[in-house]
Amino acid sequence: MGSDKLQQEALAEQLLELAARAGAEAAEVFQSQSLSRPVYFEANRLKQLESAQAAGTSLRLWRAGRPGLAVAYGPVEPQVLVDRAIALSQLNEPETVEFANTSKTTYPDLGHSVPVEQLVEWGREAIALVRQVYPDLLCTAEWECDVETTRLVNSQGLDCGYTDTTLSCYLSAEWVRGDDFLSVSDGQTQRDVLDPASLADQILQRLAWAQENVAPPIGRVPVLFTAKAADMLWGTIQAALNAKHVLEKSSPWSDRLGQLVIAPQLTLSQDPDAGPFSCPFDDEGMPTHPFVFIRDGVLQMFYADGTTGRQLGSGSTGNGFRPGLGSYPTPGLFNLLVAPGQKSLSDLISLLDDAIIVDQMLGGGAGLSGDFSINVDLGFRVQKGQVTGRVKDTMVFGNVYAALKQLVELGGDADWNGSCYTPSLIVEGLSTTGRQ
Numbered sequence: 001m002g003s004d005k006l007q008q009e010a011l012a013e014q015l016l017e018l019a020a021r022a023g024a025e026a027a028e029v030f031q032s033q034s035l036s037r038p039v040y041f042e043a044n045r046l047k048q049l050e051s052a053q054a055a056g057t058s059l060r061l062w063r064a065g066r067p068g069l070a071v072a073y074g075p076v077e078p079q080v081l082v083d084r085a086i087a088l089s090q091l092n093e094p095e096t097v098e099f100a101n102t103s104k105t106t107y108p109d110l111g112h113s114v115p116v117e118q119l120v121e122w123g124r125e126a127i128a129l130v131r132q133v134y135p136d137l138l139c140t141a142e143w144e145c146d147v148e149t150t151r152l153v154n155s156q157g158l159d160c161g162y163t164d165t166t167l168s169c170y171l172s173a174e175w176v177r178g179d180d181f182l183s184v185s186d187g188q189t190q191r192d193v194l195d196p197a198s199l200a201d202q203i204l205q206r207l208a209w210a211q212e213n214v215a216p217p218i219g220r221v222p223v224l225f226t227a228k229a230a231d232m233l234w235g236t237i238q239a240a241l242n243a244k245h246v247l248e249k250s251s252p253w254s255d256r257l258g259q260l261v262i263a264p265q266l267t268l269s270q271d272p273d274a275g276p277f278s279c280p281f282d283d284e285g286m287p288t289h290p291f292v293f294i295r296d297g298v299l300q301m302f303y304a305d306g307t308t309g310r311q312l313g314s315g316s317t318g319n320g321f322r323p324g325l326g327s328y329p330t331p332g333l334f335n336l337l338v339a340p341g342q343k344s345l346s347d348l349i350s351l352l353d354d355a356i357i358v359d360q361m362l363g364g365g366a367g368l369s370g371d372f373s374i375n376v377d378l379g380f381r382v383q384k385g386q387v388t389g390r391v392k393d394t395m396v397f398g399n400v401y402a403a404l405k406q407l408v409e410l411g412g413d414a415d416w417n418g419s420c421y422t423p424s425l426i427v428e429g430l431s432t433t434g435r436q
Helices: 002-021 078-089 116-133 196-209 231-240 243-247 306-312 345-350 400-405
Strands: 026-042 045-049 052-063 066-073 104-106 138-154 159-177 180-190 223-225 268-270 291-295 336-338 354-362 371-383 386-391 394-399 407-410 415-417 420-422 425-427 431-434
Touching: 002 026, 002 052, 002 078, 002 138, 026 116, 045 116, 052 078, 066 078, 116 138, 116 159, 116 196, 159 196, 180 196, 180 371, 180 415, 196 386, 231 336, 231 400, 231 420, 243 306, 354 394, 394 400, 400 407
Parallel strands: 104 159, 223 354, 336 420
Antiparallel strands: 026 045, 026 052, 026 138, 052 066, 138 159, 159 180, 223 425, 268 291, 268 336, 354 371, 371 386, 371 394, 394 431, 407 425, 415 420
16 A cells, blocks of 8 residues: 555645645645455355455635535546535635644554454354354354555645554354244454454353343333443433534533533543544544543533534534545544443342343434434343343333433443443333333
8 A cells, every 4th residue: 555655645735736726725635545354254154355445535625715625536636626626615605714733743553454364263263152052053244454544634734644453343143943033243343453252252141141032021120231232322422412512502411511411420531542443633633632521420521623612612622523525524522431330240230130131222322312212132131130031022212311310330341332432331210111
C-alpha cells in the first residue's frame, strides 16, 4: 500500500490547489483507505478467504461562504470532483467556516496486522473446542483483520492522519433438537490478539444453560442483561448525551446538567486510548480527549462537534464524526465505557430469586424515548440463584431510563460489544411476557 499512500497524499494537495483556483476561500480533503482480510467458516469447515481493498475521497469547500461536498470512490479525477463540489455549493446557504487549529501532526499507528494463516488457525481452534463437547453442532464463523488509514488535510495547514488495525471474530453454533432450533452466537473485537478459547467458553456456557426449555416468569421481575445484550441500553444513553439532541430539546436530559439522571453506581466515560476503537482525532481534525459524561449517576457534560458545540456554547469536544464519506460531521461517540463492578456473572446469577437473563434479542434498540419491547432470541430463567433452562417465545418491555434508575448490581465482566465497553447488569422496572 506504499505507492497507494503516496498517490493519496499527492491527490489531497492537488484538490486543495484546484479548489483555490476555482475561487474557494476554504477547502478540506478527507481520505479513507481500508484493507480487509476476512476468513469464513461454514458447516464447521473453512469456506473461503477474501481480500477487499477500498479507497474514498471527500472534498468539502466553501465558495462565497456556501459549502459544497463531493465524494469519489476508487480512482479520482481531481478537476471533476472540484467542479462537482463548486456546483453543489451554489445550492446551499452560506455558513461559518470552522476548522480545527492549524497543525501538522503525525499520529502513531494503532494495532498490529495478523496474517491470514493465524486467523484460520484461530477459527479452527474455536470450532473444535465447541464441537468437542457438542459434536452435532453446525458452526458458522468469520475472523477478520481490518486495516484502515484516515487522513484529513485542509487549506489552513491542518494535516493529520493515522492507521488503525482492528481484529474481530464471530462464531455461531446451531443446534437442532427435533422441532427445537437453537442458535447461540458471540464475538470479539480486539486490538492485537483474539482469544478462541474464551469465545468457545462463552458459547459452551450458553449451550449448557439451554439443555432444557422452561416457562418464562411473567410480570415485573429482575432482568439480567449480559455484557453482550446490555449494549441495547447504552444506545439510548448515547443518544441522550448527544449535544444535537440537546439543542433540539429532544433529549430528556437537555436541562439536567449536574443532576442525578441514572443510578449512582453508574459512571460513563470516553477514553481515546482505550480499546479497539481508540481514535486520536475526530473527522474535523480536533484532537480527542478523555471525558466523564456521567459520574456516580450525575450528568457532567454532553458530546459535540464544532457546529453543535458553537451553538450550545460549549465548543467542540472532539466528537465530530461523519456517518459516511458523503456526510457532514455530526456529534458521535467512537467509544463508550461503562465502569464495571466487582461481581462475576455467576455471582450476579446467585443474587436472583426469580428472574430472566437476556443474552440475545431480536429487534432494534429503544431509541431516544427509551421505550422498548424486544423479543428474547436467547434467554434463560433463574430460580433461587440457579439457571434452570432456556425461555422461548418471551418478550421484555419497559423504559431504559427507568430501568437504569433501578439498577440492582453491576458485573465485573466488562467487554467490548462493538464500540461499547460494558459489563453485565441487573435492573428492575421491566416486565416480561411469554407462553407458559
